[in-house]
Amino acid sequence: MNEExxxxxxxxxxxxxxxxxxxxxxxxxxxxxxxxxxxxxxxAIGATIRAxxxxxxxxxxxxRVNNAISSEPAVAVxxxxxxxxxxxxxxxxxxxxxxxxxxxAASVAAASILFLRYESPMQPVAxxxxxxxxxxxxxxxxxxxxxxxxxxxVPKTLPRRSIVPSTQLANYVVxxxxxxxxxxxxxxxxxxxxxxxxxxxxxxxxxxxxEDVIDDAKSPH
Amino acid sequence: MSADVSDxxxxxxxxxxxxxxxxxxxxxxQHKLVKLVMRYVRNPAEAEDIAQEAFIKAYRALPQFRxxxxxxxxxxxxxxxxxxxxxxxxxxxxxxxxxxxSSDAAEESYDMQGRMKDSETPEGLVLTDEIxxxxxxxIEALPEDLKTAIVLRxxxxxxxxxxxxxxxxxxxxxxxxxxxxxxxxDRRLREVFEGGLGRTEDMG
Numbered sequence: 179m180n181e182e183x184x185x186x187x188x189x190x191x192x193x194x195x196x197x198x199x200x201x202x203x204x205x206x207x208x209x210x211x212x213x214x215x216x217x218x219x220x221x222a223i224g225a226t227i228r229a230x231x232x233x234x235x236x237x238x239x240x241x242r243v244n245n246a247i248s249s250e251p252a253v254a255v256x257x258x259x260x261x262x263x264x265x266x267x268x269x270x271x272x273x274x275x276x277x278x279x280x281x282x283a284a285s286v287a288a289a290s291i292l293f294l295r296y297e298s299p300m301q302p303v304a305x306x307x308x309x310x311x312x313x314x315x316x317x318x319x320x321x322x323x324x325x326x327x328x329x330x331x332v333p334k335t336l337p338r339r340s341i342v343p344s345t346q347l348a349n350y351v352v353x354x355x356x357x358x359x360x361x362x363x364x365x366x367x368x369x370x371x372x373x374x375x376x377x378x379x380x381x382x383x384x385x386x387x388x389e390d391v392i393d394d395a396k397s398p399h
Numbered sequence: 400m401s402a403d404v405s406d407x408x409x410x411x412x413x414x415x416x417x418x419x420x421x422x423x424x425x426x427x428x429q430h431k432l433v434k435l436v437m438r439y440v441r442n443p444a445e446a447e448d449i450a451q452e453a454f455i456k457a458y459r460a461l462p463q464f465r466x467x468x469x470x471x472x473x474x475x476x477x478x479x480x481x482x483x484x485x486x487x488x489x490x491x492x493x494x495x496x497x498x499x500x501s502s503d504a505a506e507e508s509y510d511m512q513g514r515m516k517d518s519e520t521p522e523g524l525v526l527t528d529e530i531x532x533x534x535x536x537x538i539e540a541l542p543e544d545l546k547t548a549i550v551l552r553x554x555x556x557x558x559x560x561x562x563x564x565x566x567x568x569x570x571x572x573x574x575x576x577x578x579x580x581x582x583x584x585d586r587r588l589r590e591v592f593e594g595g596l597g598r599t600e601d602m603g
Contacts, residue, residue, distance in 0.1 A: 188578035190405040191427065192552060194559045197404045204408035208419030218426045219585045225430035226534040227553040233430045233437075235530040239447050240425045243454045244418075252416035253462045 187213060191220045406470040413461055425454050432478050439482040449485050453478035537587040541580055548573055549580035
């Protein structure tokens with residue numbers, strides 16, 4: 179047995195091996211029975227030192243679990259969610275999270291205003307002016323409203339995709355939703371899905387861990 | 400060093416369809432999990448059954464594990480909940496008095512007795528005690544710096560960096576000392592038990 183390899187295995191057992199080396203060794207460990215035997219011995223040595231009473235050190239639990247899952251299909255994760263955020267992203271400071279939520283809210287509000295303005299481009303200017311008095315209102319109305327055309331022209335509505343591309347907005351909302359609170363996130367996504375129904379698909383993938391597991395683990399008994 | 404980097408490497412392999420990597424995770428955490436479950440049930444055999452169920456649940460839920468928390472933290476929560484559910488369902492199930500001596504009832508009673516005594520068979524207890532004695536003797540025989548390093552790691556749960564600070568030596572030296580301590584203990588175990596502890600699992 180290679181001493182360097184064993185030394186790596188010992189450090190990996192303690193979560194003290196660099197990630198790149200872990201990748202290679204994890205592949206080997208999953209196939210090499212001798213390495214697995216050492217790995218088991220390290221676990222039993224630790225259990226003995228900690229004097230974990232009642233625990234059988236010659237347990238066949240691993241064999242039983244292995245037999246049980248051998249009949250199950252291998253688990254598989256979609257490539258889009260495979261990379262782990264724990265190693266590939268820098269942690270976001272907690273104080274930034276509320277700001278992220280505000281930023282998302284402001285972005286969605288701005289997008290909504292843009293959307294409304296594009297949806298009704300033929301609105302008279304007078305409607306958007308502030309009204310201070312009834313006389314002013316009359317004056318403004320007289321000055322602002324142009325002579326009515328002889329024939330009515332149906333205003334042209336711009337296609338929605340030309341305002342804000344749905345996929346782009348979806349990515350934006352989903353990317354920022356992880357910094358907002360769960361309630362804000364749900365509200366924003368609901369509003370977004372409602373406004374974009376028929377034009378955009380649901381954002382794929384979820385950052386939330388398995389709800390069954392979480393609910394399962396949190397449920398009081 | 401990332402707190403959970405090696406576990407994550409194994410988790411990613413399982414998520415890629417490698418069941419052998421899950422076996423490594425089970426071997427690493429089986430003792431810890433059984434000890435954890437034994438806070439809820441006193442019977443070691445029942446604790447092992449619950450731990451087995453928790454591992455299987457974890458395996459099925461692994462596609463949803465994103466690595467936001469440490470793998471053991473996630474596994475811990477599954478195990479706690481599985482144990483609580485097991486205790487609740489056991490308390491709800493009616494107590495069966497063995498009045499009816501029909502063959503089915505007798506067989507069931509025999510099975511139950513057999514299961515309850517499974518972990519307390521003389522062979523199992525002797526083997527566990529023998530392993531403990533061998534490990535403890537091997538630790539006692541270690542040079543002082545190796546013994547200190549392995550105890551600080553396993554008993555006090557210090558990181559390599561913390562041990563290096565405590566022992567006033569480089570982190571690389573700590574890694575080497577812990578490895579050499581484990582090797583010495585494992586070598587002694589292999590002398591006493593054919594093939595070492597990894598092989599004795601089949602005997603349980």
